[in-house]
Amino acid sequence: MSIVDIPVEDAGALQAGRSGVRQEVFRQLLRSPTFIVGAIVLAIWIICAIFGPALAPHSPYAQNLEGINKAPSSAHLFGTDQLGRDMLSRVIVGSRDILIIAPLATLLGTVLGTVIGLLMGYFRGFVDDVLGRFVEAFLAIPLIVAGMIALSTLGRSNLVIIIVIGLLFTPLIARTVRAAVLLERELDYVAAARLRGERAPYIMFVEILPNVFAPIMVEFTVRLAYAIFAVLTLTYLGLAVQPPSPDWAVDIQANYGVVPAGYWWEVLFDALAIATLVVAISLMSDSVQKALEG
């Protein structure tokens, strides 16, 4: 009696309601208030970065030596700085640099880190040992310190910042990816792939990589927040972008001296801008982490 005639196992085998992992994650994110708040704030700043000059009521560069150090008023919602420039406009346009540099740097670090992590985790042995030494060496230098030496010797340009931050994120991300890959390679689907004669690049990128995507996503969002942090700090220290470019950290550095004179608005709004942006990214990264874990 052949098996063809026997009734098939029932469709009830499906787990109720799961139409796919990715949709599930998105839905959970959209339901999470922290994610939504973060996303909205980030969206606002992105709009500022893209449409800055159009949105700003005045030119951020326009000096008005008669209207210096004016407190917030209906004409200048955020007041004016020491050269009479409108603070609101400077805050709006100041978002541009940071929102270009930080994500690019993080992306660089993520891509490099993923590749190195995959190599280290999959091949182990000699490759792991050698790359591991490099990873540890790079890890030993705190980001700000590395930024200082690089910007000083290689010149102050956005490209240098991006590369330095990207390179310094690489070991951090590589470490996480490596740990995840070590776990995955023990699973049987990797062995099954080897038994099909699949080559190493296929196994690493087609089989393993999709499964370690979650920790990479989390790393990206966490590092992004720190990238913003670091770029701002380096800018503040005067190592990066220079005045008269509108930039939050630059303004804080320039105007910090006059705060005791009572001109608090020249620093506060920039500080708030920084805080809101970093908070937004952090909120989003937390929600992403929770959604991918749960």
Add this chain to the structure above:
Amino acid sequence: MTPISDTVRREDNLPQADALDVENLEITYRVRGRGLRVVRDVSFRVGRGESFGLVGESGCGKSTIALGIVRYLARNGSVTGGKVEIDGRDVLALNASDLRKLRQNTVSMVYQEPGRALNPTIKVGRQVAEVFQLAGASKAESLDRAQEMLEKVRISNPAGVMNRYPHQLSGGMLQRVVIAMALAAQPSLLILDEPTTALDATVEAEVLELISALRTEFGTSFLFISHNLGVIAKMCDRVGVLYAGEMVEEGPAREVFANPRHPYAVGLLRCIPRRDMLKANRALDTIPGSLPAPGDVPSGCIFADRCGLVEQRCRTEAPPLYDVDGGRRSRCHFHERAQTLPRVIPPEREDVPGERQDRGAVLVNAADVSKTFHMEGETIYGLVDVSIELRAGETLGLVGESGSGKTTLARTLLGLTAPDKGSEITLDGQALAETAGKRTHEQEKALQIVFQNPDSALNRRHSVQRLISRALSRLGGYRGEALMARLKKLISEVRLSERHLSMRPAQLSGGLKQRVAIARAFAGDPRIVVCDEPTSALDVSVQAAILNLLNDLQRTEDVSYLFISHDLGVVRYLADRIAVLYLGRIMELGPADQVFNPPQHPYTEALLSAVPTLENGDVERERIQLEGEIPSPANPPTGCVFHTRCPRFLGDICVNTEPPLAESEPGHAIRCHIPLDELRRLQGKEVSVAGADN
């Protein structure tokens, strides 16, 4: 309500309440805002000194009930109905302090994974002593009493073990420690949740013996939870069968298993391969359909969708627990005729070419295969001079416990692990390269594997279609139209539907996932498929369907199987020949019926007697006791590696000289110094293939 005194003396003949009394228990889990009633209307009692078993497949709620009884449910779980009384005390009404005292003195629990149940950073002795300290003993005194308890659980070096950390002890040892800790306070009730599931067969037998002995000594009542019917039959007086959160049958264990009165129980027992069943003459029956989603409660009988006896009444009227004669109960409107449940798969196979006969030509020949691992300064002898052959169309069963090397052997044959120099493996007479990457395409195609755990074996990010198509194109060389055609054929052969193609593994049940894995293995038209515990991770009812499938595929595709399993019942059912491994050596090799009956290697003998089966009946089987733990493969004993535990130990010859694997009869080899005739005499009269044991 009687107050609990801290030292309940069982010698006093005071009228005492049942150890455990559960009535109409209902437990609900809140998941994503919805309340799922995962346990409904469960009632049973465990009398003084009695042993009660809760048995069921995954999702039946047995572990949930255990945790609910001691009020240790997860944060989103709660007892939403019913009553639980331990020693007459209403557990659900206790305040925190009284609950703590109850846990300290009256009820204890033993868990499935003893390694995780102990704190990894505290020495084992201290953890046991904690129980005594809690009762008020001084530190020194509690350590002494802890050591005494370790002796009671038959640990051979109690003082040494006291000073060890959990990671330094084996599974069997750890479980004894946990048992010692549980019984230290002399509780009225001991709950055991799958206590031996994670242990090897011979170790499991020892631990079960221990538990029985302790039960007599301490007079404790047991609530024994397991999915293994054989274990429950052996250890319990009464049993309750659970299905999807409800108790569907209850009664004395022996009677329930001999004469079930609920269709689910009937179906379940038919899924299990029995001693007289061979794949050639009797297919395993299955239970159609699958488990309902947790908390999904229909208006009628919970089992109606899968029941062969279903009638209209079943769907509208949920059956209560009917009383059946003999102190039994069954939740079925038609419990009197439960046994007339029609079979899903007819037992007889018509086109059988005959029983186990000599199969075709030798396909794979492994000669002197050894594998030594070097890890962190230790040398681990995985395989030592193993030689076997695999013939066309046959199933070779590999049997053994931890450290036996069965998985290592499979991996070397497949090329996933390179064997030591001097090992020779050939396919069709041609040498196989040591790693899969270096083998020819034809060789890759010919040898495939079905892994134990489908969650690990299938890439969870790939769809079913992709998983199988990749194998079809890589191994089978199919493309385009031909690939789609072959894909559809494969799908139907493993009893999947096209609807499943676009799904990911996470959306499929265990049985369906394993079918995908099987389809993938067969994609390249292999000649040999290694089955590494293919059904161990599945429920019994699902296992039967998969075994039937493997069987049928063997005939239609003419493949040979290297079938690895620790479940001797399954191996006996499926295998034509069997190899018994111990610490990397073959102890016995031969046709299944010869290996499973005397004369046999003492280890095989002990292994067989260790497995708790349902065929006990009224015959008191003589249990072969094996002393001690399985030695570590890093430190194998000298001479015959089995001599440290062998109940038929001869003397110096066993310590000094390793016996050769000698053919005692054509095709049947045993590695033992005892001559065949002597074995025959010692192990009882020779018996026929389908007969009873000893």
Add this chain to the structure above:
Amino acid sequence: MVRFILKRLGLALITLWLLSVIVFLLGQVLPADPARSILGPLAAPSAVHVLDHQLGVDKPVLTQYWNWISNFPGTSYQYQAPIGPILLPALLRSLKLGTFALIILVPLGIIGGVVSALNAGKPIDKTITIVGQSMLTVPEFVSGIVLIVVFAVELGWLPVTATAPPGSGFFTQLKYLILPVIPLVMVLFGYISRMARVGTVEALDSDYARTATLKGLPRGVVVRRHALRNSLLPTITVIATQTGYLIGGLVVVEVLFRYNGIGELTFNASTQHDIPMLEACVLTIGAFYMLVTLVADIGYSLLNPRIRLKAAE
């Protein structure tokens, strides 16, 4: 056990050597013209040429490297003096500040995390988590400025700089260090408390915590004796890695509060393009951080029975 430590030490030395190579590359090899970066765009080409020769730019790379390493720490360009006597006291001063920060940060973070875990889901948990999360997003220079403005300038409670007058007693020095320490603690508190929380929750949910509770042990004992022992172990490693961020923050804080630590030294070297000083500082910082990680690694191994016993065999 000794072999284990020696092996770790050996690996660390290799990494240290690699680090020196990286620093050397950044400082002297990658820049197209080191002398130009030192002297600036306005200097005369002849002066640049002379300095280049002095720096040995025309020599082979390996010779340059060897010169640098064998003369480590070398001579500062801006001070025209040996770096050693300047670097060492600066390092010690930074250590003082950093240690002070850690002494406050670590207990605070751990207690915060554990309290959060024990009251998971309750208001106190949410409060600690939100406070931690918000604080860590504020860069040190922002919080530092706010603190200076509020506490030093407006209220006058605490001094504006971090350097106490020479000869001050211990407690006076401490008073000067209070303001600088706060931004450092603020930034790292969130992460440490979160790690402690996660570890503790995991420990509380574990099978062995279940065993302990079902044995009848009081909750306090379960938490202290069983859960915390296991959850705090990984926290050691976490703290060691966070030291890296601490050092980064230290730089900002030292500059802001005008404190002569190694951070300010590095910053000045960077703005003055004092390459030798810069290299020396970066290498020292890197080496120090590696030392911290090494000590944490060994400490963790000693405390974790699994690793300790394996290493002892």
